[in-house]
Amino acid sequence: MAISKGDTVSWNTSQGKTEGTAKEKRTKEFEFEGQKFKASDDEPYWIVESDKTGSKAAHKESTLEKK
Template sequence: MRDEFKAGDRVQWHASQGVVRGTVKRKLTARTHIKGHEVAASEEHPEYLVVSDQTGAEAAHKAGALERI
């Protein structure tokens, strides 16, 4: 069973600088671009746009990379 997240959920994920915490902004279900990077999201393989608490930067992550806090 895959985790589902919704806008406003508080999450954390692992990055090269350690654990990062932030908020889910929205679920991505179609290809899109974020900061010049193509995100290959689809209905079958959604990703989540998250905003870092510390930097305010946006990034896309697969559900398996996120942990609810």
């Protein structure tokens, strides 16, 4: 189940499951909103945008579920 840019994905939050859009795949260490993430080819991260709030967040690909 590979995720591609533009896919609808869901992830768990403290408020329950949230849906949004996969915007950008990261495979190298990066900083996002003041936090450092250690992305790699084996454990990529995605910048996702929430459908509900429009806010963006970084999530490991393994924590995302493709819809």
